Amino acid sequence: MLNLxxxxxxxxxxxxxxxxxxxxxxxxxxxEQTVPVLHTHENPHLxxxxxxxxxxxxxxxxxxxxxxxxxxxxxxxxxxxxSLVTPIGKNINLELEPEFFNRYALKESxxxxxSGTPGSSYIMLRLYKELHMQDNIxxxxxxxxxLNLLQLQSPTIKNASPRWTQVVHELLCxxxxxxxxxxxxxxxxxxxxxxxxxxxxxYFGCSLGEYRRxxxxxxxxxxxxxxxxxxxxxxxxxxxxxxxxxxxxxKEATGFSPKQFxx
Numbered sequence: 001m002l003n004l005x006x007x008x009x010x011x012x013x014x015x016x017x018x019x020x021x022x023x024x025x026x027x028x029x030x031x032e033q034t035v036p037v038l039h040t041h042e043n044p045h046l047x048x049x050x051x052x053x054x055x056x057x058x059x060x061x062x063x064x065x066x067x068x069x070x071x072x073x074x075x076x077x078x079x080x081x082x083s084l085v086t087p088i089g090k091n092i093n094l095e096l097e098p099e100f101f102n103r104y105a106l107k108e109s110x111x112x113x114x115s116g117t118p119g120s121s122y123i124m125l126r127l128y129k130e131l132h133m134q135d136n137i138x139x140x141x142x143x144x145x146x147l148n149l150l151q152l153q154s155p156t157i158k159n160a161s162p163r164w165t166q167v168v169h170e171l172l173c174x175x176x177x178x179x180x181x182x183x184x185x186x187x188x189x190x191x192x193x194x195x196x197x198x199x200x201x202x203y204f205g206c207s208l209g210e211y212r213r214x215x216x217x218x219x220x221x222x223x224x225x226x227x228x229x230x231x232x233x234x235x236x237x238x239x240x241x242x243x244x245x246x247x248x249x250x251k252e253a254t255g256f257s258p259k260q261f262x263x
Contacts, residue, residue, distance in 0.1 A: 001079070002039035009093055010034050010082060017131060020143050021100025024131065029054070029082075029089040036081040044108050045095040046115070046149075047072045048124040052089025053225055057081045070225050071115040071124065075108055092128055094146070104147065114149050118173040121221050122214040122253070123149050129255040148205065164189035165203045168196070176215035177239045182208075216240065217253050224258065231258055 007016060011029035018024075023043075029052065036057065047054075049070045057066035059079040068085060101107065114120055123145050130141045167189040171180070185208075186193040200208050220238045223229055229237070235246035250258045 004041050006042050021097045023095040025093045027091050027093050029084055031084055034082050034084050036083040038079050038081050040077050043095050043097055044076045045074055045093055048092045050090045053085040054089055055083045055085055071121055073111050073115045119214050121218045125254040161203045164191050
């Protein structure tokens with residue numbers, strides 16, 4: 001069994017940032033480095049694919065379960081292997097160290113469902129953007145983004161938010177590609193439209209329009225990583241007006257153009 005220490009991955013780590021119990025590594029992968037050998041990591045980590053596609057095989061009592069994962073969470077000591085589906089790949093690997101868990105009174109299990117949560121890929125792109133800033137507020141911004149990932153699992157953390165926020169959250173995620181009016185949202189949640197307008201930003205951390213754009217951009221990211229569809233078709237499938245609208249929205253949200261993620 002190959003046991004990888006802090007900051008070690010099967011790919012080539014070419015850039016690292018260490019801050020407040022988080023170790024963030026930009027890692028390049030190729031077929032020579034990603035031989036599917038079972039291995040473990042010293043600390044849990046999140047891995048988000050910027051380019052390329054990666055298959056992850058996880059050992060369980062039933063055997064080895066393998067699936068393509070753009071966004072993965074790997075527990076400390078979890079036996080798994082990785083293999084590239086595409087010729088090359090580039091990931092952000094975010095290692096969660098004991099200092100981070102202690103500082104915010106968190107557990108490893110708090111992160112287990114994050115990779116499948118709507119909006120999580122969008123936040124990982126925001127993290128990638130922060131890494132390029134490298135200013136004196138970068139550390140705090142990164143920590144806040146990771147904590148926001150936890151909040152995405154449910155807007156009603158610790159019952160601090162009213163029940164209608166969960167209804168709205170599920171409605172928007174299930175209908176990310178459809179036009180839904182404020183009145184329809186309010187009707188589904190059984191509240192007045194004024195209540196949605198007044199409190200949406202408080203409980204979701206952004207405006208209704210930005211939240212819906214995040215969901216569409218995340219879907220576009222999935223298509224860019226998993227298909228060879230042109231940007232024009234992706235823009236159409238993700239309910240943007242046209243390619244120009246998609247490119248503009250993508251760049252405003254992430255700081256990068258879609259072409260930087262199409263390989």
